[in-house]
Amino acid sequence: MLAIGVNSIASITEPMKSDAPHIGFVSLGCPKNLVDSERILSRLRAEGYELSATYQEAELVVVNTCGFIDAAVDESLDAIGEALRENGRVIVTGCLGKDEQRIRDAHPEVLAVTGAHAYEAVMEAVHAQIPAPHDPYTSLLPPTGVKLTPRHYAYLRISEGCNHSCTFCIIPDLRGPLVSRPLGEVMQEAERLVASGVRELLVVSQDTSAYGVDLKYRPDFWQGRPLQTRIRDLAYALGELEAWIRFHYIYPYPHVDDLIPLMAEGHVQPYLDMPLQHANPRILKLMQRPAAAEKVLERIARWRRECPELTLRSTFIVGFPGETEAEFEQLLDFLREARLDRVGCFTYSAVTGAQANQLPDALPAELKEERRARFMEVQAAISRERLQARVGRETIVLVDEVKEKQVIARSSADAPEIDGRVFMPGAWDLEAGDFIEVRITAATAHDLRAEPLAVEAD
Numbered sequence: 494m495l496a497i498g499v500n501s502i503a504s505i506t507e508p509m510k511s512d513a514p515h516i517g518f519v520s521l522g523c524p525k526n527l528v529d530s531e532r533i534l535s536r537l538r539a540e541g542y543e544l545s546a547t548y549q550e551a552e553l554v555v556v557n558t559c560g561f562i563d564a565a566v567d568e569s570l571d572a573i574g575e576a577l578r579e580n581g582r583v584i585v586t587g588c589l590g591k592d593e594q595r596i597r598d599a600h601p602e603v604l605a606v607t608g609a610h611a612y613e614a615v616m617e618a619v620h621a622q623i624p625a626p627h628d629p630y631t632s633l634l635p636p637t638g639v640k641l642t643p644r645h646y647a648y649l650r651i652s653e654g655c656n657h658s659c660t661f662c663i664i665p666d667l668r669g670p671l672v673s674r675p676l677g678e679v680m681q682e683a684e685r686l687v688a689s690g691v692r693e694l695l696v697v698s699q700d701t702s703a704y705g706v707d708l709k710y711r712p713d714f715w716q717g718r719p720l721q722t723r724i725r726d727l728a729y730a731l732g733e734l735e736a737w738i739r740f741h742y743i744y745p746y747p748h749v750d751d752l753i754p755l756m757a758e759g760h761v762q763p764y765l766d767m768p769l770q771h772a773n774p775r776i777l778k779l780m781q782r783p784a785a786a787e788k789v790l791e792r793i794a795r796w797r798r799e800c801p802e803l804t805l806r807s808t809f810i811v812g813f814p815g816e817t818e819a820e821f822e823q824l825l826d827f828l829r830e831a832r833l834d835r836v837g838c839f840t841y842s843a844v845t846g847a848q849a850n851q852l853p854d855a856l857p858a859e860l861k862e863e864r865r866a867r868f869m870e871v872q873a874a875i876s877r878e879r880l881q882a883r884v885g886r887e888t889i890v891l892v893d894e895v896k897e898k899q900v901i902a903r904s905s906a907d908a909p910e911i912d913g914r915v916f917m918p919g920a921w922d923l924e925a926g927d928f929i930e931v932r933i934t935a936a937t938a939h940d941l942r943a944e945p946l947a948v949e950a951d
């Protein structure tokens with residue numbers, strides 16, 4: 494969570510003394526919500542508002558909420574309560590805003606409630622309370638807007654909403670059907686980010702492989718060239734920028750095959766984040782998920798033949814209602830065969846409003862936890878072996894953090910926050926955002942150790 498008073502907010506807002514009205518901001522939830530926060534913050538700064546690092550200094554506070562699971566709803570309601578206690582003037586936005594009554598029942602005194610990605614509505618609510626200052630100096634905005642991620646990487650959201658109806662998920666209810674951003678608009682934002690020093694763009698959406706379906710792959714223009722609003726053309730265009738391009742939330746549909754040659758050529762990062770959720774056909778059907786395990790295995794094998802450097806990341810849910818021991822074992826068999834590089838595993842948890850809540854035979858919490866532990870044990874061994882195979886190789890890494898006695902970086906196989914890291918002991922003359930060549934010297938189950946090549950010791 495990013496919140497008022499936390500350094501990451503204070504440092505990006507560059508607080509300075511001015512007469513402009515000060516707005517506080519609390520951002521909760523996933524990277525996609527973070528992108529909403531960045532856009533609202535950019536807009537506030539563009540209009541000349543100052544951002545405040547404390548509740549006391551702020552004239553009102555915007556809370557961008559998450560409503561994905563019940564724990565996130567509780568956290569959001571708590572954050573709204575804290576902002577009301579500490580400041581008193583609060584505007585609520587984000588996923589939980591869809592359920593306005595629930596917010597008003599808990600906190601009747603909030604000034605306004607808007608849904609997710611309702612940038613205009615948030616700005617209108619702010620204007621209604623505190624008119625924009627109209628100062629030509631404070632209205633100037635750096636071309637990137639205001640970013641909440643470190644300076645050298647940024648999330649690039651290409652669409653909102655989702656056309657699927659996975660039974661464990663309420664995102665389509667919260668965020669509505671798929672709405673893609675035209676390719677030209679996405680590319681302009683990407684170019685601005687790269688021009689401002691971003692070295693890695695993380696392409697996100699609820700369903701990245703469906704990009705453009707709602708627009709019927711409408712043709713658009715970038716740098717005077719005609720391109721279609723579809724994932725292949727977007728990957729091609731993004732790959733021309735001076736940055737790593739990493740794709741998240743891709744589903745193994747046939748047209749994803751088109752990305753593999755671009756990855757093999759190094760045009761975009763050879764990395765796919767592909768949430769599969771399960772491997773047993775009955776459970777996948779109960780989840781209303783599209784993929785069939787055998788086809789996924791075939792596709793993975795083909796992708797790896799075409800692009801041996803490919804890193805595959807996925808997430809799974811164990812302990813779905815009615816999941817038998819045999820069905821869970823089938824999932825473990827899939828893991829052993831697929832040998833994915835990076836895997837996250839969640840125990841199933843009921844989300845208020847999700848269809849899966851109606852399913853019989855909920856599993857006890859201890860059994861779900863036990864399965865998760867067994868799942869992670871199998872995957873840890875696979876991950877360790879795959880990382881071990883990289884020891885001795887030379888590769889390019891992106892520096893994330895330079896400490897007194899250690900540099901922390903990531904290879905193209907590692908997305909920030911969720912994957913492993915590359916540790917380089919020692920003091921080196923490097924900065925966050927540098928690309929350097931290293932030799933991998935050791936591996937654990939999740940991380941690598943390396944030594945820089947052709948870099949001066951500090």
Ligand code: SF4
Nearest residue numbers: 655657659662664699
């Ligand atoms: S694909 Fe499924 S899990 Fe993902 S957002 Fe859409 S409905 Fe939810």
